[in-house]
Amino acid sequence: MPVIRDTAFLDQLADNVAVQFHDRVAASPDAEAYRYPRGESWESVTWRETGIEVGRLAAGLLSLGLEMEQRVGIAANTRYEWILADLAIMCAGCATTTVYPSTNAEDTAYILSDSECRVVFAEDDEQIAKLRDHKAELPHLAKVVTFDGTTDGDWVIGMDDLAALGEAYLAEHPGAVEDTAAAIKPDQLATLIYTSGTTGRPKGVRLRHQSWVYEGAAIKVQDILHEDDLQFLWLPMAHSFGKVLLSTQLACGFATAIDGRVDKIVDNLAVVQPTFMGAAPRIFEKAHGRIVTMQASEGGVKEKLFNQAFKVGLKVDQLSREGKSVPLPLKLQHGLFDKLVFSKVRERFGGRVRFFISGAAALNRDIAEWFHAAGIVILEGYGLTETSAGSFVNHPEDYRFGTVGPVFPGSEVKLGDGDEILIKGPGVMDGYHNLPEETAKTLTEDGWLRTGDKGSLDSDGYLQITGRIKELFKTSGGKYIAPPMIESKFKAICPYASQFMVFGNERNYCVALITLDPDAMAGWAAENGMEGASYSDIVTSSAVKEMVSGYVDELNSRLNRWETIKKWELLDHDLTVESGELTPSMKVKRNVVETNYADKIEAFYAS
The missing domain is CATH 3.40.50.12780 (ANL, N-terminal domain)
Structure with missing residues (x-):
């Protein structure tokens, strides 16, 4: 229903x-x-x-x-x-x-x-x-x-x-x-x-x-x-x-x-001191990566303090979500870390943020929980251009990690064939301009919009997005793979990651193309004797390849066997909007990337 x-x-x-x-x-x-x-x-x-x-x-x-x-x-x-x-x-x-x-x-x-x-x-x-x-x-x-x-x-x-x-x-x-x-x-x-x-x-x-x-x-x-x-x-x-x-x-x-x-966002937040901001997940990934790498570069006591703070913060959050009491020693540690570490993180965003709203793509749960441990709430929402953007959003007083919240009042949601999310309500478009056949494919006769996304609804109506139907692929062994889930996990693990693109349709294993964030890598280079080197030279160096290999190994340890990345390659440049490989909202145009790098992908399976 x-x-x-x-x-x-x-x-x-x-x-x-x-x-x-x-x-x-x-x-x-x-x-x-x-x-x-x-x-x-x-x-x-x-x-x-x-x-x-x-x-x-x-x-x-x-x-x-x-x-x-x-x-x-x-x-x-x-x-x-x-x-x-x-x-x-x-x-x-x-x-x-x-x-x-x-x-x-x-x-x-x-x-x-x-x-x-x-x-x-x-x-x-x-x-x-x-x-x-x-x-x-x-x-x-x-x-x-x-x-x-x-x-x-x-x-x-x-x-x-x-x-x-x-x-x-x-x-x-x-x-x-x-x-x-x-x-x-x-x-x-x-x-x-x-x-x-x-x-x-x-x-x-x-x-x-x-x-x-x-x-x-x-x-x-x-x-x-x-x-x-x-x-x-x-x-x-x-x-x-x-x-x-x-x-x-x-x-x-x-x-x-x-x-x-975009390059002024963090500086502006410190000056403007807003109470909320909407953003695509890439902004939160970059902010998370920047903070983590800055602390790692400091090393010593500060890095140990930072890591212990988040270990405690994540544990306190977990106990709270499970409805369990927080032991007094842990509570005292949390209060200390809030003053020494978490308050500094909040100050980077102006110090007054009640919450951020994440939309336009899936937000990795690990990153959402990391920010929450620092006292910053990210409310994930969901919608499409075809629904005037907003159709679901978590609430400041009632949010659930891994979901995009309940449907907006006045709208309806149900799951169709293959668990496709269908939406109906005042926000749904009239149709596509001058394209009646495309409109008929997307809107049912009784007004439901076919989103093209797979999902599940819990007993309270909170929606979880489980994959983009067109992006799901099946390995030659018959296992279904949802690339965005794997990709967002890697970006939560590796603070230097910009893009991580998984391929393997009708193949016997998964492979990946990886790009690293230019700003993060400039910082890495300064700490590792490569300051002033070109981005291409940095990301093709043996030291960077070894570093990334460690992160891929960590990713694979968290995946099902059939999802693991068997081969991967670092590109010597990042994807951009100008190259046509990213949309202006910073989503990867997967088929464009697959076409542009068809030779590299094919080479993964050549031997």
């Missing part, structure tokens, strides 16, 4: 994102809405100030003749202007088409052409060049609005130029933005998010206004986030995980500090 949670709050939902935004501005006019870096300092704006700026930009879009549901693209990194542009598009009754700034020119042109974008917000000259070079393929594109790029006063204008057009339009049509907002229907198209995909062209996921409004309200009604929270937002806003945090902010009213520079 599907698990169905309370739906009473659905009767009070705002009709659309524009009304939801205006309601937030009216409810919290003088409260901080956003802060963003300006040089070395941070600037802050209130909801009222944000509302005024969004109103001017929305009116500017209306002055360009845009009509309901017409598409407007955003090709930019995560920053305050991205939020302004998206809210303005919503308030003008148009639909946002998101484009990752790392998307190549050909795919950018395809996305903007397929969605028939009339206007595009382009971050800088690099993004403008992609549009200019493919202008012939974009017959619908009438105007480009740039954040930082060079304007020409005609086809390319600046944000201030658009706002000036809006002011002139409002002088003649003073209630235009409010009237437009009131006219937007709940089932009207709000967003087209093109999934990065691993094969073929990206597919445009059609998401309605009611989907985003529902997502935010579903978090609010679960009492997870509140007005006095402070979010740090770095996630790509072109990804549904970033977008859903925006709708959650409108529902809950907390402030958000924004900076999309």
